[in-house]
Amino acid sequence: MKKCHIAYLACTAALIGTGLGAAPPVADHTVHVVHPGESIQQAVDAAQPGDTVLLTYGTYHESVDVRTPGLTLRGVGRGTVLQPAAGTSTGSTAPSTGSGSAKDSKDSKGTEAASSCAASGNGICVVGTKDHNVDDVTIAALTVTGFAKTGVYATEADGLTVRRVTAEKNGVWGIATEHSVHGLFRGNTARANGDAGLFLANTVKEELGATDTEGTVVEHNRLEGNRIGVTVRRLRNLTLADNYLTGNCAGVFVVGDENKPKAGFVTVRENRIERNNKSCPKTARLDALQGTGIVLTGAEDSLVTRNVIRDNVGKSPLSGGIVLFKSFVGTTSDRNRISDNLLRGNSPDLVNTDTGKGNTFEGNSCRSSKPAGLC
Template sequence: MKKCHIAYLACTAALIGTGLGAAPPVAAHTLHVVHPGESIQKAVDAAQPGDTVLLTHGTYHESVDVSTPGLTLRGVGRGTVLEPATAASTGTTAPSTGSGTESGAAKDSKGSKGSKGTKAATSCAASGNGICVVGTKNHNVDDVTIASLTVTGFAKTGLYATEADGLTVRHVTAVKNGVWGIATEHSVHGLFRHNTARDNGDAGLFLANTVKEELGATDTEGTVVERNRLEGNRIGVTVRRLRNLTVAGNQITGNCAGVFVVGDENKPKAGFVTVRDNRIERNNKSCPKTARLDALQGTGVVLTGAEDSLVTHNVIKDNVGKSPLSGGIVLFKSFVGTTSDRNRISDNLLRGNSPDLVNTDTGKGNIFEGNSCRSSKPAGLC
């Protein structure tokens, strides 16, 4: 591993005769460069907040735990590839149980590295995930950036994060991972932009409050899922038990279902989610029934158990299937009996879906208006 010391300094030259003192310098950060055959984990463990670990072009057979706030881990594009260390580590497809949520962090609550923390953090990567950004309730791993690389072939999740507020994931390609492509729990104010999630076992992008506890929806403080390409997954993007989040400008095609906004009986209720300006087409892959969900095929957008959400200005075409959840935009009463209330479905272009609009919910205040569509269940929604 090579290190390059790069100081991002403010101008320190004093203005002669002005009486003004020199501006204080900005702290220097370090660029850690890693080549194939070298250890990413060693570079990450050596990094301090604000440092960048740069992975050069090539394939790395390694899982990585990130526990340093403010760290950037990036490659040089899709040609920087992380794969499981051995064939045995790929295992079999694991159930969608939020692997790594109790992995711990590699630092104690004061931020100093310790052997106990390092051992705990290792469990996330060792359990079949690719990149893990894992904090604890006492030590969030905030403001981490993961960028410009590929994670593929992991038994569970390509990129998994928890207790990681302010996480940025951009230009990451997550392909053929057993459960989720990119997933977060217990994290707010995230940005997921220009990523590709393809052929993952469950959702390409999965964002939730938690999957191991029964809790009310979390306010994400404005998390954004924007301009991603999501194809060939079970579900393109799942938003589960969250509030105050935007899904915008994404290309979502070839999945069993495009977008799920999911709530349940817990309080506060899921909602205040905006789904806008997406192209959601031909999500006609067939996925069998699971313990939690009916068989899926031909589904564009589903709202279930959600309130005060907006689905607008999307192009939704040719989503056709025989699932109870099939249709272009589906308002569906949750499986635990919670209604969806005060949602607005407006100004969408829908063509060739079977049908274009569906409302099987008994909730109050839901509005369908201004949509360009040809078929609905019940009739009269277009």
């Protein structure tokens, strides 16, 4: 019988396939076990589609490029920690503009792009190209911390799953994707990152219309102490549900611009958004932030419903529980529905400074609004 790296997984599969004549063949996927002091990248490079690279408990000092479809890279929980290699900068002094992208795609196979991603200050990179997506990669059960840019970064990824990852104290984003579809982000913690804890975008380097994510889901995550908890930038067809956001300067941003199609068809439901009162200074792209629950700007046909939004208080133009805000480039928000939310102690609970058409506020439990009459 073929030798298996972990007997109870790979060899059991082989036995089932050979011992039961009527059973269909079972793929012989390998588990590559890595211990602190050993190279994660070497194990990832040796892996085949469908394999798992398992990181044991301890601290690893390296960045990792993942280009193999169907690969699972996972640890054993928060005690599996990835940090920058010795001598590289940490994220503590990196700018928090949210404008840095890891993408630098020159090679059709993504090799050079991935290498550039890791070398430029990101922790785990999942990098494909426009012609060759990296499909069905899973990153799970580990901590990425102290990287100058992003803890986990992906571009041109289809079916990426990130679950039970702790991304903290990274210079720009905790977990970020561009040009990616069918994503699932579940049960993660993103804390004290320079910009967004979770950043999902079409691209930050080109002026393009919003991308259809084809059903990306962000659920059951904890976003705490970032500049923004979750940013959804120039995307369509995405759901944020059952997340907990607290201690950020702003909880959720759904952002569009003047390009077509607009951002939209985003559902923000059943999240708990409390005390996002950290103060963040103005940047070249955005006013100072403090006391913001949810912002929709330049978005259309989106639904914000059944959220609990409490005690978000600040003096920013964007302060408030749920804020419908006219885009900084003059694009209106249209046909968005704000319904059945519970809002208490925000300053104010509901805000509408947009001049778009067809936006509705209905069934919300709230006590203050700007202009008056939205509650």
